[in-house]
Amino acid sequence: MVTAYAPASIANVSCGFDVLGLAVDAPGDEVSVQFNDIGKVRIVEITGDEGKLPFEVEANTASKAVLSLVNHLNYERGIDIIIHKKMPFGSGLGSSAASAVAAVVAANHLIGMPLTKKELLDFAIDGEAVASGARHADNVAPCLLGGVVLIRSYSPIDIIELPVPDSLYTTVVHPHVEILTKVARDIMPKEVSMKTAITQIGNLGGFIAGLYQNDLALLGRSMVDVLAEPYRSSLIPEFQSVRNAAMYAGALSFGISGSGPSMFAFSDNSSKAEQIGELMEKCLTTKGIDCKVFISKINQKGASVMW
């Protein structure tokens, strides 16, 4: 049996709507795989999902990803899958991507590593698409590869791994409220003004230059989201207060993780990252909103086999 871990990821990263994502250390999903004798991909156990995840192979992100992989390889032995769901659903932290990624990483290892990690991307995207309804890579790619990833293009897929400033910390807060991805998508306009597009383009450019130049101030001031945040922030409880708290505690930047409700802040040292977490949590709990805080550097390892 092979077990792989795949970490949570922050898609969009404020200025990179649909084109940027980065990995954090925790939370994350674990998926185990082993050969079976029925010659088919099968889910045999799911833990931690409160009965929410389907066992149908085509409908579950993890098994769909494995299916896509073995079909591509014309691999004939059957594979049993055990999913240890450790990530919250609908959190904006790439939960479905993590299951898909952990599953293909484990399966690829089980069958003798025919593909490189980067070559697994397409199959993980196939898996994640079952949950999101579309082929997205902004969670899958950083979850798989680690670090900060630019998805330059989807057709053909073109993934650029960006440098990661060593002193950067992320503080993520996950308020325990549910935002359906469909609602978060539908609230956004289909058209934007040219001016808005240009503002976002300038900021994305500043963000990438900031990463290469290790210029955290440039990074911070570039992390402005004029595409999604003006709309999606209305779905997130206490958004403005949590932002104010994070910035007061010394954050370099603050934004929505993926489609929310999780929010994240960047900072330049661990004690600030802790303080930011405490203040963000306080903001929410004093309003009666339960939440959980996760602090880490940017995860540069991505998904990996545990044992």
Next chain:
Amino acid sequence: MVTAYAPASIANVSCGFDVLGLAVDAPGDEVSVQFNDIGKVRIVEITGDEGKLPFEVEANTASKAVLSLVNHLNYERGIDIIIHKKMPFGSGLGSSAASAVAAVVAANHLIGMPLTKKELLDFAIDGEAVASGARHADNVAPCLLGGVVLIRSYSPIDIIELPVPDSLYTTVVHPHVEILTKVARDIMPKEVSMKTAITQIGNLGGFIAGLYQNDLALLGRSMVDVLAEPYRSSLIPEFQSVRNAAMYAGALSFGISGSGPSMFAFSDNSSKAEQIGELMEKCLTTKGIDCKVFISKINQKGASVMW
């Protein structure tokens, strides 16, 4: 008397509409300045403009830029300006920006270098705005500073100087037809689809990563313009044929310079740059369109005092 040279510039650079610009070696404008005794900024001579440029100080990009500079400094001595217009008008090569930049660089030198080059940016923008009707920096900034420049933000102005791959050549062709900047602006839609914005954002990201990684292939495939080119290319004669010729001759990329009609191609060596120029020129001249080709590396020096 002090004379300064300011080079032509390619704004937009395909994927960076309104946020990217780069300088080339030629053509360029020369502006001379010397003290006068009337205590005012004055234009005393203009050559090479065929009588097209105004002598009114507030209406000419060069004198307006100098005026803005001396007003800021509360400088009291008068300055005479001589403009040697060597760049074509309405070419899409930043002609009005070059006059403004050359003028402030010369004036700053004349009065004892109170400001750094970068500090001159605002005044050059003030000057260029006389011609374009708006404060733009995508010609002014690269013309002044050289290299490839990202304008991350306009308020406040935030200029990021990007690295320049050493092996990169530019071939510019200027067809001798006139496109009014106003027409080139008006032909563009005020709104774009979210999908279009995201495509442009991904490409701008890839372009900047390509510069830092010295990855010319990434640079080339990122230089796709889905914002302006689909509209503006219709204003440029033989656009598609010239593109095909450039790509056939080995160009890494091809696009419109600024708002056109000039077009430019990137390539990775001087003989390709020459061949591209020959084929582009042939495309136009066989259709009876007169044109001129300029070949250079990216100019990293920007504007400078000649003597």
